[in-house]
Each structure stands twice: as C-alpha cells, then as structure tokens.
Amino acid sequence: MKSGASTQAAGDEAVPIYALIELFFFAYRDFVGDADRLLETFGFGRAHHRVLHFVSRQPGLTIAELLDILKITKQSLNRVLKELIAESFIEARAGALDRRHRQLFTTPKGSRLARDLALLQTRRFSRAMEGLGPDGRERAMAFLLAMVDSHERKRVMELIGMKAAEAQS
Amino acid sequence: MKSGASTQAAGDEAVPIYALIELFFFAYRDFVGDADRLLETFGFGRAHHRVLHFVSRQPGLTIAELLDILKITKQSLNRVLKELIAESFIEARAGALDRRHRQLFTTPKGSRLARDLALLQTRRFSRAMEGLGPDGRERAMAFLLAMVDSHERKRVMELIGMKAAEAQS
DNA sequence: CAAAATATGTCAACATTACTGACGTAATTG
DNA sequence: CAATTACGTCAGTAATGTTGACATATTTTG
Numbered sequence: 001m002k003s004g005a006s007t008q009a010a011g012d013e014a015v016p017i018y019a020l021i022e023l024f025f026f027a028y029r030d031f032v033g034d035a036d037r038l039l040e041t042f043g044f045g046r047a048h049h050r051v052l053h054f055v056s057r058q059p060g061l062t063i064a065e066l067l068d069i070l071k072i073t074k075q076s077l078n079r080v081l082k083e084l085i086a087e088s089f090i091e092a093r094a095g096a097l098d099r100r101h102r103q104l105f106t107t108p109k110g111s112r113l114a115r116d117l118a119l120l121q122t123r124r125f126s127r128a129m130e131g132l133g134p135d136g137r138e139r140a141m142a143f144l145l146a147m148v149d150s151h152e153r154k155r156v157m158e159l160i161g162m163k164a165a166e167a168q169s
Numbered sequence: 170m171k172s173g174a175s176t177q178a179a180g181d182e183a184v185p186i187y188a189l190i191e192l193f194f195f196a197y198r199d200f201v202g203d204a205d206r207l208l209e210t211f212g213f214g215r216a217h218h219r220v221l222h223f224v225s226r227q228p229g230l231t232i233a234e235l236l237d238i239l240k241i242t243k244q245s246l247n248r249v250l251k252e253l254i255a256e257s258f259i260e261a262r263a264g265a266l267d268r269r270h271r272q273l274f275t276t277p278k279g280s281r282l283a284r285d286l287a288l289l290q291t292r293r294f295s296r297a298m299e300g301l302g303p304d305g306r307e308r309a310m311a312f313l314l315a316m317v318d319s320h321e322r323k324r325v326m327e328l329i330g331m332k333a334a335e336a337q338s
Numbered sequence: 339c340a341a342a343a344t345a346t347g348t349c350a351a352c353a354t355t356a357c358t359g360a361c362g363t364a365a366t367t368g
Numbered sequence: 369c370a371a372t373t374a375c376g377t378c379a380g381t382a383a384t385g386t387t388g389a390c391a392t393a394t395t396t397t398g
Contacts, residue, residue: 016287018226019310019329020294026325029195045383057187063346074243076385078347100345100394102181125189128315136312139301142186143309146297147196156195160188216355232375245356247376269365269374 034120042087042113047080049117055090055104056114057159062101089113138166195227201288211256211282216249218286225275225283226328231264232271258282307335 031083035049042048054069055061057127067074081104084090089110095101106114129136141162148156193196204218211217223238224230232250236243249272253259258279265271298305310331317325326333 014201014288014291016284017291017306019296019331020306020313021222021287021290022226022329023310023313023317023325024197024200026321027313028193030318030321031193031316033318047384053190057191064344073383073386074346075348075387079384082347094394095345098345102346115185115393116192117191118187119183121190122183122186124316125186128312131315133310136308137186137189139308140312142301143297143305143312144174144189144196145190146300147200147293148192149199149202152195152199156192160191162188214354233373241355243358243375244358244377248355251376263365264374267366267374271375 014089031121031124034124035117038117038120044083045078045080047076048084050082051077051084052089052106052110052114053117056106059105060103062095062103063099084110141166200290200293203293204286207286207289213252214249216245217253220246220249220253221258221275221279221283222286224273225280228274229272231273235273253279310335 032046034060036046039045039049051066052072055065058065058090063074067077070077081090081092084094088107091105091107092102093105095103102108124138129140132139132153145156145162156162202273205215208214208282212335219239220235223235227234232243232246236246239246245311250259254261258275260276261271262274264272277279293337294306294309298309301308314322314325314331
C-alpha cells in the first residue's frame with residue numbers, strides 16, 4: 001500500500017483535511033450571509049431566495065420542475081411561492097401547451113430583487129478573485145464542479161451553461 | 170471609467186456570475202449531504218454535527234467560546250448539547266481554573282463519530298482534487314479563504330492552523 | 339364520452355433549528 | 369457580603385422542512 005499518496009482514499013490511515021472542511025463551512029456561511037441581510041428587509045428568507053433565483057434564471061419554469069431542482073415537497077414550496085406571488089415578485093400563468101401546468105415568471109420587481117441578490121454575491125466572488133491570479137475563476141469553477149455529486153454534474157453544467165471542455169483543469 | 174475590467178465592481182453595468190453562484194450552492198449542498206446521511210442514523214442533525222466538530226477540534230472549549238464560534242444563542246445550543254451529553258458523545262467537566270465554566274470534551278465514541286464525519290467530507294475533497302492538478306488543494310484553500318469575510322479571516326486562519334504565507338496565490 | 343392519470347392546491351399535524359425574554363443557581367470577584 | 373459571571377431552564381414564537389389525505393382542473397386514454 002502506497003503511503004503518503006495524495007488521495008488517501010484508504011480506510012486505515014486517512015487523515016481528515018480539517019482546513020478545507022472548515023474553510024468551506026465559513027466561506028459558505030459568509031456567502032449566503034450577504035443575501036440574508038438584503039432578504040430580511042423584505043421579510044423573506046433563504047427559501048424565498050432559492051425560488052426567486054431559479055425562476056428568474058429559467059422563466060417559464062413549472063412547479064414540478066422547480067420542485068425537482070429544489071428537492072423539497074410541494075407543500076413546502078407552496079408557502080413561500082404563495083408569498084412571492086402575493087407580493088408581486090413572481091407571476092404564475094397557466095401553461096401554454098398544457099393548462100394544468102403553471103408557468104412561473106418573475107415580475108419586473110422580482111427580476112430586480114433577484115438581480116440585486118446575485119450582484120451582492122458576485123461582488124464577494126469578484127473580490128475573492130482579485131488575490132487569486134488570472135485563472136482564479138476557472139480554477140474555482142473547476143473545484144466547485146468537482147465537489148458536486150458526479151451523477152448531478154452533467155445537469156449542473158447544463159444549468160450554468162458550462163461546456164464540457166471548461167471542466168478540465 | 171474602465172470598461173471590461175475583471176472586477177466589475179461598478180454599480181452600472183455589472184453582470185452577475187451565475188455560474189459561480191450556482192456551483193457554490195450545489196457543491197455545498199452535496200458536501201453537507203454526506204454528513205447528513207451518517208448523522209441521520211444517530212438521530213442527529215447538522216446542529217449536532219457543528220457542536221461535535223468544534224468540540225472535537227478544540228477539546229476543553231467552554232460554552233461561551235463555542236457560542237462565539239457558532240454564533241447561536243445558548244438556548245439553541247443547550248438542546249443539542251444536552252442530547253450529545255446524554256448519549257455520551259460529549260462530556261462536560263467543571264472548568265479547571267474557574268469552576269463556573271464548563272469545559273467540553275468528546276468521549277471516545279464522540280471522537281469516533283466526529284472523525285468518521287470528517288473523513289466522509291475529506292473523501293469528497295480528495296476525489297475532487299484528483300482532477301485539479303498538483304496545486305489544486307492550495308488553490309481551493311486560497312479561494313475559500315478569500316470568500317470569508319475579511320474581518321473574520323485572521324480568526325479562521327488561526328483555527329485551521331494556516332500560516333499567513335499560504336494565503337497568497 | 340367516461341374513466342384514469344396528471345399537475346397543482348390545500349388542510350392538518352408535526353420535527354428541527356433557530357429566536358427573545360425572563361428567571362434561577364453556582365462560583366468568583368471586589 | 370454584594371455584584372458579576374457563566375451557565376441552565378422555562379415559555380412562547382418563527383422559518384423551513386416533513387408526511388398524509390383530500391379537492392380541483394385539465395388532459396389523456398380506452
């Protein structure tokens with residue numbers, strides 16, 4: 001058995017990489033914190049943010065498609081979606097082809113909030129990139145993509161419009 | 170005004186970096202998912218994980234110090250801590266110097282679970298690193314550290330035992 | 339066309355994790 | 369000994385998630 005290998009996949013002598021575990025925890029906490037503060041001023045939480053984000057990114061999304069992305073139950077979605085619709089951040093129309101479906105769209109007000117939230121988070125990324133050299137962004141994307149479950153990776157790449165070639169380091 | 174700058178910090182024409190936002194979201198979801206599944210078999214949640222993790226990393230931690238790391242209220246901490254103590258994953262002893270303090274330690278059982286959880290997450294990191302070239306780990310750490318709030322960065326570096334020199338790209 | 343399947347909405351009950359506020363107790367400090 | 373500190377606990381509330389059951393509108397199928 002090779003000792004000191006970089007992968008340390010063996011079950012015997014593996015040493016936890018505490019630094020990465022804790023960095024990921026703190027980085028994500030501060031990342032979502034940006035959005036949390038803005039959402040609070042509207043009386044919204046993270047659940048509202050996720051719904052607003054994916055509807056704004058994929059206008060015309062149906063309830064079923066949204067549930068599949070968020071992986072929550074329809075009862076759970078319904079509460080936050082109802083609030084977003086009641087306060088005119090999102091609009092639901094009967095499906096164009098199949099009227100049983102409801103297609104979701106952001107209103108101008110909803111689009112603006114979604115964009116403001118995304119820009120807050122973009123700002124944190126941009127600042128982080130400043131100290132990371134010219135290929136920092138590609139490297140960060142490759143790292144994050146590699147952290148995603150392998151069977152979900154293709155779907156995530158489609159969602160973000162990433163070409164397969166960009167995935168390689 | 171410089172247009173097309175890589176930082177795009179200006180308020181006018183900034184374009185959200187959706188790819189990074191969404192990758193970070195999915196990567197973190199799958200990362201914590203590993204631990205969630207193991208914790209479920211013990212009837213524990215993420216709150217228990219965080220407590221167990223930091224106590225195992227810093228034996229002798231007091232309640233106040235733990236609250237400061239987790240940034241939750243003592244009432245919130247108390248419930249999960251009580252369960253972890255009741256099921257002998259964590260032990261609380263009166264403070265060595267000041268008996269008002271309670272110092273927290275993991276039991277052998279608690280250490281084992283903490284280690285298993287950390288190894289699950291380490292495994293995901295290790296696999297991710299395989300496709301990222303030899304300096305993937307340093308690059309990932311630099312990226313994540315740069316994503317942390319600047320005023321928290323020093324403290325996080327101390328916690329993970331990172332020297333200042335390693336922070337530069 | 340009637341029956342079945344599909345997409346969604348809704349009601350009820352419950353769990354986890356967080357919060358605020360108030361009060362109690364033990365130990366230390368001045 | 370009085371004040372402060374560290375912690376525990378009780379009560380009430382909120383956000384987000386769950387399961388299960390049932391209603392409604394629409395489309396598809398036999």
